[in-house]
Amino acid sequence: MTAPHAKKEWKYYKTKKDWNPNAPIERKDLELFCTYSDGGKLPEKSVSHQCEIPADRAGYHVILGVWEIADTGNAFYQVLDVNLTKSVSGNGSNTDANSTxxxxxxxxxxxxxxxxxxxxxxxxxxxxxxxxxxxxxxxxxxxxxxxxxxxxxxxxxxxxxxxxxxxxxxxxxxxxxxxxxxTTSATIPDTSTPTAPSNLHAHNVSAASVNLMWSSSMDNVAVSSYDIYQGSERIATVNGTVTSYEVAGLKSSSTYTFSIKAKDSAGNVSAASNVITVTTLESSPPVVEPDVPKTWAKNTSYHIGDRVIYKGVIYTCRQAHTSIYTWTPSEVLALWLPE
Incomplete structure (x- = not known):
């Protein structure tokens, strides 16, 4: 004994004759068949008891040993799997094979x-x-x-x-x-609906799109697909192994509601997930590049309205022409108008 507590009583239980070994053992499956009283003494390091198994038991059984502590309400226990056999007369071997x-x-x-x-x-x-x-x-x-x-x-x-x-x-x-x-019937229709998807939430919200994510549903066979709803309209269907979807083509600064439903291969549809509301971001104004005039150069074609800079002064083209080295903006004001 590794726990030398004073013992009150040793009790041994066995499974009943009609117990079912293929089902979990319950209290009603056991019956007391052997007891030893210690009267509060400390046990020896090695303890053995002899108990007689009822003669009507054979095959696979379970024995539960319980030893109760004398000075507390606690107890220790041990469970044994046993095969019970009987001896019979026969030719050659005098012992029957153990029950399966x-x-x-x-x-x-x-x-x-x-x-x-x-x-x-x-x-x-x-x-x-x-x-x-x-x-x-x-x-x-x-x-x-x-x-x-x-x-x-x-x-x-x-x-x-x-x-x-x-x-x-x-x-x-x-x-x-x-x-x-x-055995199963020829056809057993699957009428069990999947559980509703849960924890639907949005992330990466932009002016034109949003990413949806959710926790997967459960089904007695398998979830085959998820339907994505925008309001009451189904906008997409994804495989049953997928738990995210990007909704694109949305308008900026607009509010939308989304929900998800699960479906199995028999066509059973779950209840809707939680409904979420998403507002897209404002669209950014277009970036206007500043009109920076280029430096005037010879042998270059210029059109009316073109702007150039020459010797620190900005000029606007008054007539279309191809420049030559003598037609500088400061010298030919008929072609260029200083600003």
């Missing part, structure tokens, strides 16, 4: 189910398993197998399965617990 446990089913589609289990144990070896469907043996399976495909099932029907292990001497284990398999 963890027997379960995985349905691949509506006409085939795959059964699987943890292997049984035997003092010699397990030679085979016998599989029962609705109480009738349907297959003998090699002892090295731990799964089996059952085919030819009907749609929309319920089947029960149990498994028995057999050793080389012909000794048989008890039947495993039965499991139930329900």
């Amino acid at each position: 446990n963890e027997f379960k089913s995985k349905q691949y589609h509506d006409k085939i189910t795959t059964l699987s289990w943890h292997p049984s144990t035997d003092n010699v070896s397990v030679m085979s398993y016998e599989l029962f469907q609705n109480g009738h043996k349907i297959a003998t399976i090699p002892g090295t197998s731990v799964s089996y495909d059952v085919s030819g099932l009907s749609q929309g029907k319920t089947y029960t399965y149990a498994l028995k292990a057999i050793d080389a001497a012909g000794n048989e284990s008890l039947l495993s617990l039965e499991i139930t398999v329900q």
Whole structure:
């Protein structure tokens, strides 16, 4: 014992005869079958107890050990998985194969189910398993197998399965617990709507566009797409893996409302997300480049209204012409008007 507290009582619980190992264990599945009282003594470093398992138990079971502390309301516990077996007479081996446990089913589609289990144990070896469907043996399976495909099932029907292990001497284990398999109907319409998208918000708002982002929806199969609404009008649809969208072509200094709806492949549409209101920014006035006159140059074509600078003075062209070196603005005022 690593925690040497004074012990009040040791209690041992086991699963009941009709418990279901394929379901979570509940308090009602356990029953007290063994107790030891310590009367408040400190335990030894190593403690062992002998408890008799009821004779009607076999196969996979769970044992819960609880030891209560004498001077507080606390307790410690330990859980054990056990395989319970019985001895029987037979030729060669005198011990039956342990009952198969963890027997379960995985349905691949509506006409085939795959059964699987943890292997049984035997003092010699397990030679085979016998599989029962609705109480009738349907297959003998090699002892090295731990799964089996059952085919030819009907749609929309319920089947029960149990498994028995057999050793080389012909000794048989008890039947495993039965499991139930329900095959699907020919068509099961998907009528579940996705959850509404959430946390819709805007960012990167400009004079003509806005980026929308949202948290993804959930669906019993998958979300196939999202519809983007501007007011009551659907303006775009994006793939179900996408959770953002840029709305372009908006007017500056204008107010818009946006919302999102999710859709699955069956056409089921979610409720709308939260509605957000976005106001675009003002548009910037156009940038006007200043009219900076260029320096006058010879052999250059000038037109009426062109402006040049010559020796620090600005001139406006009065007549279209091609300049020559003697027709400077200061010398030929018929061509140039000083400002």
